[in-house]
Amino acid sequence: MTMDYGRAEMLVDGAWLQAHLGDPNLRIVDCDPVDAYRRAHIPGSVVPRDNRFKDPDNIRFVMKPAQFAAAMAELGISDDTDVVAYDASGSLNAGRLWWCLTYYGYTKARVLNGGWNRWLQEGRPMTMEETKVSAGKFTPRADESVYASAEYVMSVLETPGVVVLDVRTDGEWEGTNSRGNKRAGRMPGAVHSEWTNNLVPDAARCFKPASELKSMLDGLGVTPDQEIVTVCQGGIRAAQAAFTLRLMGFDRVRNYDGSFGDWANREDTPLLK
């Protein structure tokens, strides 16, 4: 497998993870819903109560520092824990945890490439036994440089040196699918590539090789000399896209956490159709 990503260390593969299953400082997080976890999971993995890490009092936005610290503590994640996240959803939910951890100042979370799908294909160990962990102590240190608010996005739209990368479906981009928002459409000057384009289109759903991702991003005008703001409906697909860009070596990447659930329900934001 080609591992010439700018930050190849952000991914692990099944062979590595299987060899490290017993590491006392390693916390594996199954980022899919609890009923999937209960059916079967990687031995020693834990599952979060809320795999989107949204603030229950303000559901469009990421948890507040204290809420996120409590969620991490419950998973047994402390400041010095090694975290590997996986899912069976094309690294969508694992990418969300990676971004939330990054936002709260924890920069060494990694993602299992191909996730559960490839783990199962490769016949690696699995269990139904739920992992008991002792509480961690996680210190949230918000890093606003990876976060985009609506105000921030409005201030950088159509600005040279900043690209808004919209990773929603064609229907959402064209405005034919409103997702229940008051308004539909896209942001002026944004470019579009659905998040699934970052994956090899087969059952394992690994990330595409670096060379393929690079030519795809180049074709969109998404280059590492610029700041990239990723957007979707709820900051989950956009987190997977932010993960992909960081993996490729991009330095300045922000996730619009509120995304269209925020943008398209406000009246003060520009939309094209």
Add this chain to the structure above:
Amino acid sequence: MIDATMAGMVVDGEWLEAHLGDANLRIVDCESRGAYERAHIPGAAWPSKHPYKNPDEPLHVMSPEQFAAAMAELGIGDGTAVVAYDSGGGVSASRLWWCLKYYGHENVRILDGGWRLWLKQGRPITMEQPRVAPSIFTPRVDESLLATGDYVRETMARPDVIVLDVRSDAEWDGTRTPGNNSRGGHIPGSVHLEWTRSLEAGEDRCLLPSEELREMLAAAGVTPDKEIVTV
């Protein structure tokens, strides 16, 4: 554990693995969609209409037309051999077993130990979902398997009828009233054995051997010479 008395209603993992390719076999995974998508037995289908209650009358089983449509969606026709499983001690799989029996389909069995034992034994699993060919299911109601409220009230005092209540202790005692029940308690004259008592104590949750089941039931007065109404 399967022994001769149970043969015919229950299959084990070894049998099922040997029959995975049978054209006439439909395996049904009776857990949640999320569980099914994570992994399942190869060829297993997922029933979107579980537990087969009538949407217009959710206390009761589906109408014949509704149930026939639910079975057609699973590719279950009149000649299909059905094996149902779950990871909850057979509770969901048994629901499908009973509904099929009620609608006259005899060829249905349960995987003993269900998903839990299948996984533990290292048998094949997949995330791939089968393409299900349309089928025709003809419902033929067998009213001898159904008890209505009126039926229970009329028969509960008869010496040849036993009402077997399989709810939890708290439901039996009336200290817990689940759902929208307006009253708690138990039916006069009924006997109580929680459904989980039919299972082995270990994590595999297989059925108890028939001798143990027979003793437990006999001690509660539940014997094959009686008519049993389960509630």
